[in-house]
Amino acid sequence: MAHILIVDDEVNIRKVVREYAEFEGYEVTEAENGMEAVNLCHDKDFDLIIMDVMMPRLDGYSACKEIHKTKNIPVIMLSARGEEYDKLFGFEIGVDDYVVKPFSPKELMARVKVVLKRNSNADNTAAQNRYVFEGLEVDIAGREVYVDGKKASMTPKEYDLLFYLVRNKNIALSRDQLLEEVWGYDFFGDDRTVDTHIKMLRNSLGDYRKFIITLRGVGYKFEAN
Amino acid sequence: MAHILIVDDEVNIRKVVREYAEFEGYEVTEAENGMEAVNLCHDKDFDLIIMDVMMPRLDGYSACKEIHKTKNIPVIMLSARGEEYDKLFGFEIGVDDYVVKPFSPKELMARVKVVLKRNSNADNTAAQNRYVFEGLEVDIAGREVYVDGKKASMTPKEYDLLFYLVRNKNIALSRDQLLEEVWGYDFFGDDRTVDTHIKMLRNSLGDYRKFIITLRGVGYKFEAN
DNA sequence: AGAAATCTTCACAGAATGTTCACTTTTGAA
DNA sequence: TTCAAAAGTGAACATTCTGTGAAGATTTCT
Numbered sequence: 001m002a003h004i005l006i007v008d009d010e011v012n013i014r015k016v017v018r019e020y021a022e023f024e025g026y027e028v029t030e031a032e033n034g035m036e037a038v039n040l041c042h043d044k045d046f047d048l049i050i051m052d053v054m055m056p057r058l059d060g061y062s063a064c065k066e067i068h069k070t071k072n073i074p075v076i077m078l079s080a081r082g083e084e085y086d087k088l089f090g091f092e093i094g095v096d097d098y099v100v101k102p103f104s105p106k107e108l109m110a111r112v113k114v115v116l117k118r119n120s121n122a123d124n125t126a127a128q129n130r131y132v133f134e135g136l137e138v139d140i141a142g143r144e145v146y147v148d149g150k151k152a153s154m155t156p157k158e159y160d161l162l163f164y165l166v167r168n169k170n171i172a173l174s175r176d177q178l179l180e181e182v183w184g185y186d187f188f189g190d191d192r193t194v195d196t197h198i199k200m201l202r203n204s205l206g207d208y209r210k211f212i213i214t215l216r217g218v219g220y221k222f223e224a225n
Numbered sequence: 226m227a228h229i230l231i232v233d234d235e236v237n238i239r240k241v242v243r244e245y246a247e248f249e250g251y252e253v254t255e256a257e258n259g260m261e262a263v264n265l266c267h268d269k270d271f272d273l274i275i276m277d278v279m280m281p282r283l284d285g286y287s288a289c290k291e292i293h294k295t296k297n298i299p300v301i302m303l304s305a306r307g308e309e310y311d312k313l314f315g316f317e318i319g320v321d322d323y324v325v326k327p328f329s330p331k332e333l334m335a336r337v338k339v340v341l342k343r344n345s346n347a348d349n350t351a352a353q354n355r356y357v358f359e360g361l362e363v364d365i366a367g368r369e370v371y372v373d374g375k376k377a378s379m380t381p382k383e384y385d386l387l388f389y390l391v392r393n394k395n396i397a398l399s400r401d402q403l404l405e406e407v408w409g410y411d412f413f414g415d416d417r418t419v420d421t422h423i424k425m426l427r428n429s430l431g432d433y434r435k436f437i438i439t440l441r442g443v444g445y446k447f448e449a450n
Numbered sequence: 451a452g453a454a455a456t457c458t459t460c461a462c463a464g465a466a467t468g469t470t471c472a473c474t475t476t477t478g479a480a
Numbered sequence: 481t482t483c484a485a486a487a488g489t490g491a492a493c494a495t496t497c498t499g500t501g502a503a504g505a506t507t508t509c510t
Contacts, residue, residue, distance in 0.1 A: 421500085424500065
């Protein structure tokens with residue numbers, strides 16, 4: 001999950017934001033002024049920074065500018081109404097959104113979600129989502145698979161597994177890797193689970209099961225041009 | 226470069242948008258109400274109008290309608306969520322996009338870019354607004370749905386949901402995605418809410434419920450040619 | 451305000467899917 | 481060819497998911 005840096009000199013604000021953010025499943029780190037934030041960003045890569053404008057030592061603007069010299073991390077600014085409102089927008093780049101104090105944590109979280117999503121989509125642009133291998137068509141966007149022109153109905157896991165295999169075609173995938181990527185990092189089940197699903201997937205693919213290669217001692221691979 | 230007209234009664238909003246727009250290299254003109262906008266459009270040709278809905282003298286809708294009597298200029302509307310949200314979709318023509326306040330300037334600029342690009346392609350037909358699937362007709366612009374020729378009356382949410390599904394036909398849509406896009410990013414409700422509305426929508430569609438496919442473990446999809 | 455319409459939540463039943471596990475079959479190295 | 485390890489498989493059992501109706505909350509209309 002995303003790692004968020006919260007920068008504010010008021011401990012109470014940090015606390016509230018942290019609680020909400022952690023509830024949403026984000027990892028959270030705190031800093032109490034701009035200087036600290038800059039230093040933290042030097043060492044670590046955050047996915048998003050929530051930063052107050054007014055802070056001792058180094059204010060939000062300057063910190064933001066400094067951080068963006070080396071890293072391209074989206075920033076949500078917190079500002080008191082009126083006060084600094086204006087300047088904020090003149091800010092050249094890097095501020096993705098702003099929230100006026102006092103803010104509702106819920107809304108802030110909504111903004112966080114939007115900004116993170118926007119920035120994650122950025123590098124997904126060219127993701128291909130339709131593949132054809134002989135009589136096997138895989139439509140990832142539509143979550144559909146056609147076998148010789150006929151729609152194949154599969155279970156969610158079969159789809160997920162197939163999509164992952166296809167997206168990584170011609171690459172050897174270990175069972176552990178499959179479990180982690182398809183089932184999720186928090187799945188602690190048996191290795192054989194993969195085998196069972198591969199079995200079912202193969203059945204669903206009919207003759208095109210031939211694309212799924214067993215790599216003895218390792219895992220599986222989707223092999224096709 | 227493109228010339229943009231910004232229409233809003235709040236000077237701060239205009240200022241903010243102007244700064245971002247100029248940073249992107251656009252030429253900017255401001256107007257503080259619909260009447261002023263109409264007059265300006267009389268004299269000059271803009272490439273795009275960014276217009277608030279709520280304004281003194283002449284509101285955004287009316288101004289938009291008036292301007293479109295003589296010129297075909299793309300418009301991005303700014304509206305507060307809820308408030309005027311609904312009407313916007315019903316708006317006959319000319320509104321190319323809408324952005325809900327409070328908005329992130331960056332996002333607005335992204336929309337601007339998209340709209341300008343869309344309109345620069347001469348032969349690019351505007352977003353499709355009328356869909357027919359067998360006996361099911363969906364008129365998004367007119368905010369009407371016909372089932373076997375008979376107008377179906379549905380609740381606002383049903384329309385919104387159907388329209389979103391149709392606009393994204395043949396694409397798998399997760400509940401989260403639906404909540405975010407149809408309900409809004411600030412909706413923090415239950416996932417099951419989607420199910421319930423799907424249920425009602427299905428009832429409203431009669432036999433054409435068949436177009437709405439359940440994607441187990443994911444969400445739904447409108448499936449049709 | 452009061453009524454009507456719409457939206458949201460919730461819990462439950464039934465259905466669909468996922469996981470485990472014991473057993474069989476295959477594989478590849480010695 | 482033999483044998484141990486790895487992979488395939490079927491079925492029992494566990495878990496998760498969706499459809500649904502109804503109650504309560506909220507919004508809109510009169």
